[in-house]
Amino acid sequence: MTDRKFRNQKTVLHLIDTTGPGGAETVFINLLKEMGQTPYRNIVLLRGEGWVADKVRSIGINPFIIDSKGSFNLAYIWSVKRLLTAEKVDLIHAHLLGSNVYGAILAILSRRPMIATFHGAVDVAAKERFLRTKFFLIGLGASKIVCVSKRLEQELVSRSRLPPDKLKLIYNGVDSSLYQGKRQSNLRAELGLPPEARIVVSVGNIRPAKGYEYLVEAALRMLELDPQTHFVVVGHQREALFQKLTAQIKNAAQPPRVHWLGFREDVVEILRQSDIFLLPSTSEGFSISTVEAMMAGIPVIATRSGGPEEIISNHETGFLIPIKDPSAIVEAIQALRAPETRLRMVQKAQSVAKEKFGLRTMLNEYRGLYQQLLS
Template identity: 65%
Template sequence: MKTILHLIDTTGPGGAETVFINLLKELQHTEFRNVVVLRGEGWVADQVRSIGITPRFIDSKGSFNLGYIKALRQLVNHDDVDLIHAHLLGSNVYGALLALICRKPMIATFHGAVDVAAGERFLRAKFSIIGWGASAIVCVSKRLQEELAARSSLPARKINLIYNGVDPNLFCEAPASGLKEELGLPPAATVVVSIGNIRPAKGYEHLVNAAIKMARLDPGVHFVVVGHQRASLFKQLETQIARAEEPPNIHWLGFRADVADILRQADIFLLPSVSEGFSISTVEAMMAGVPIIATRSGGPEEILSDGETGLLIPTKDPDAIVSAVERLKDPALSNKVIEKARQNALERFSLGSMLQAYHGLYERFIRR
C-alpha cells in the first residue's frame, strides 16, 4: 500500500479546506494510505477524524521553520511516505522543501489569488522552492493558472488544471425547511444566500449596498450570509449598515455546519466576490438547484455561462446585484438556468472527476 502525506496551512473552515476534506474522504476508498499533518486543532482536524483518519499535529509558525521541516522528515521516514500533497502557499513551500530533502514526488495545489498575493513575504523565493521541489503544480481555475504563469517563475510544464469537485449526493434529498422560521421571515420572502468567510476578497460591502437599495425597492427580499466573521471587517460592515437611512434586510449567520440544507432553502444564490480563484459554493448552489448570480471575479466565468447556467455581473456593482435579483424572480428564467446549471455541474465539477484527476497524478509520480 502506497502512503500519501497531506499538508494544509489552515485549521478553520473554508473552500480550500472543504476540498481538502472531500479529497481525503474519497481517497479513503482507494488503495492509498493517507497521513495528515495539521498545524493545530480546529474544524479541519474534526473533519479529518470524522472520516477515520487521526491527524498528526506539528507547529509551523514562522516563514521558514526548520524544526517543522525536521519533524516532517522524521515522519516521512517513519511512515515510509511515497508522495507528498500540499495545499495553499505555506504548505506548498514546506512540502517542496521536504520533497527536495527526502527525494520524494510532491504535488502543490493552489486554491486562489490569496496564494499569490503581492504582499506575501519572500514570494519570489517561495515560488522558486516550489518550482524546484514540486513534481506537479495544480491550479483550480484557468484564471489562477494564468496569474501564476504571469506572476511567478513556476515552470509551465509542471502546471496542471484540476477543477475542485463537489459531492452531488449532498444535494439529492428533498428541499430542507426551517430557515425562514428561524429568521422570522414570512413564507413569501425571497431569500438570497451568500456563502463564504468574511474577508476582503468576498466583496460583502457591495452586498450590503445592494441590500440597502433593495430594502427600498422590494422589502420582501432578504440577504442571508453564511461564514466566519472576521471581527475587524465585520465591524466595518456593521458601521456601513448603521449609516443607512433604512435598515437593510441582512441576516448574518456566522459559520454553519448545515450549508447544504441552507442552500436547498435559498431562492437565489449570490457570489459578490471581487476576486475568486474557484468558488466551491457556486458549484454547490448549481447542484442544489438554486439560480445563481455571480460576479466576474475570476473563477465564476469558468463555472457559469451568462444567461444559460446563471447570471454573471460586474464586480463592485450593487445596482447590478439588485437588477439580477429582480430578473431571477421570473420563473421562466429561473427554471431554465437551474436545470442547465445542475446538469453542467454534474458533468464538469463532480467529486468523482476531481478524484480521478488527482489519482492519475499520484499514480504517475509514484510509479516514476
C-alpha cells in the same frame, strides 16, 4: 510507526496549513475520504487543532499535529522530515501556499515526489513575503503543480517562473448526492420570515475580497423595490471587517434586511431553501459555493471576479455581473423574478455542474496523478 499490514502499501502524506473551515479545506477533506477507498495508506499533517482536525478524525484518520508558524521554520522542516522516514512516506500532497513551500522543501531533502495544489488568489498575493523565493522552491521541489482554475494558473505564470510542464488544471468538485432527498430544516422559520420572503444567500468567510459591502448596498436599494427580499450571509466573521459592515448598516436611514449567520455546518440545507445565490466578490478563485448553488438548483448571480467566469455562462447557467456594482446586483435579482428565466438557468446549471464540476471528476484526476507519480 508503520503498521505491518501497511508494509507493501504506498503511503501519501497530506498537509494543509489552515485549521478552520473553507473551500480549500472542504476539498482537502473530500479528497481524504475518497483516498480511503484506494490502495494507498493516507496520513495527515496539520499545524494545529480546529475544524479540519475534527473532520479528519471523523473519517477515521488521527492527524499528526506539528506547528509550522513562520515562513521558513527549520525546526518544523526537520520534524516533518523525521516523520517522512518513520512513516515511510512515498508521496507528499500539499495544499495552499505555506504547505506547498514546506512540501517542496521536504521533497527536495527527501527526494520524494510531491503535488502542490493552489486554491485561490490568496496563494499568489503580491504582498506575500519572500514570494519569489517561495515560488522558486515550489517550482524546484514539486513534481506537479495543480491549479483549481485557468485564471489562477495564468496568475501563477505571470508572477513566477514555475515550470509550465509541471502545471495541471483540476477543478474542485462537489458531491451532487448531497442535494437530494428531503429538506431537514426550515430556514424561514429560524429567521422569523414569512413563507413569501425571497432569500438571497451568500456563502463565504467575511474578508475583504468577498465584497460584502456591495451586498449591503444592494440590500439597501432592494428595500424600496421589494421589502420581502432578504439577504443571508453564511461564513466566519472577521471582527474588524464585520464591524465596518455593521457600521455601514447602522448609518443607513433604514436597516436593510441582511442576516449574518456566521459559520454553519448546514450550508447544503441553507442553499436548498434559498431562492437566489449571490457571489459579490471583488476577487475570486474557483468558487466552490457557486458550484454548490448550481447543484442545489437555485439561480446564481456572480461577479466577474476571476474564477466565476470559468463556472458560469452568462445568461445561460447564471448571471455574470461587474464587480463593485450594487446596481447590477439589484438588476439581476429583479430579472430572476421571471419563472421561465429561473427554470431555464437552473436546469442548465445543474447539468453543467454535475458533468464538469462533480466530485467524481475531481477525484479521478487526482487519482490519476497519484498513480503517475507512484508508478
